[in-house]
Amino acid sequence: MTDxxxxDDHPMLxxxxxxxLELEDEFHLVAEVGDSRKALxxxxQHEPDLILLDLNMPGQDGLQTLNQLRDAGVDSRIIVFTVSDDQADIHRAIHNGADGYLLKDIDPEEFLASLKRCMNHxxxxxxxxxxxxRSALAKRLPENLHPAVQYLTDREKEVLRLIAGGLSNKAIGNQLTIAEGTVKVHVKRVLAKLGLRSRVEAAIFAHEHAKEL
Structure with a gap:
């Protein structure tokens, strides 16, 4: 089940x-946050698998919240869910570690399908x-990141390969026979060493540099 x-500051939304989300058995809404300043x-507290984040909120906008979450080491998948199709917002969201960007006029069935695809990396x-x-993501990923692979431990390389394979932290822990909390530590170190902000970027990096892993 995906927590x-x-x-989002709009109660009706x-x-x-x-x-x-109640229409899908695999989704479990664990919390709602109306004040973005309480988001972190x-x-x-809940360590969710997936976060739906609005951009335009009073007090602290979604981009600030996104950056705050990633800086705190949150490795949940984060989808920006907003009305803004402004290119600057899109670029900043991707640069700050968003795993996806969906507009609020999306069809409900496509929305649910998108959440499932996001959970498959x-x-x-x-x-x-x-x-x-895609342009924003290409600019986020430096062209010559591959030298950083040498700074990954063997275990971190294993974790990175499994991230690229679409495995959750729990599944990675089961496969490597280590605790889920230990996997989270490895994921954070991998992202930090490679200069990446999300698991999606890590998966893309792993595919592009598969021969070195």
Whole structure:
């Protein structure tokens, strides 16, 4: 089951998403956050698999929240869910570690399908903005990251390969016979050493440098 947290200041939107998520047995809404300034505390408390994050919120906007979450080592998949199709917002979201960018006019069935794809380590993007997102991601990933592979331990390389294979932290722990908490530590170190901000970027990196891993 995928544990999800919604971070959005609109109660009606949160209620609608909650009802939509209830249609799928594999999704479990563990918390809703209306005040983005409390987002980090709630996320650290529940450690969700997936976060749906609005951009335009009072007090602290979604980009600040996204950056705060990644800086704190949160490795949950994060999908920006917003009305903004502004290229600058899209680029900043990807640069700050978003795993996907969906517009709020998306069809409900496509929305649910996108969440499932994101949990399989696919990048999820609303139709019409794919080129902008891919351009942002390409700029986020340095061309010559491969020398950093030498700084990964053998265990970290194993974890990176399994991330690329779409495995969750729990599944990685089971395969390597280590605790899920230990896997989280390895994931954070891998991202830090490679200068990456999300598991999606790590998976892309692993595929591009498979021969070195």
């Amino acid at each position: 999800i947290i919604i971070i 949160r209620k609608g998403l909650s009802q939509l 505390e709630v996320v650290l 696919e990048q999820v993007i609303s139709p019409g903005i794919q080129d902008v997102v």
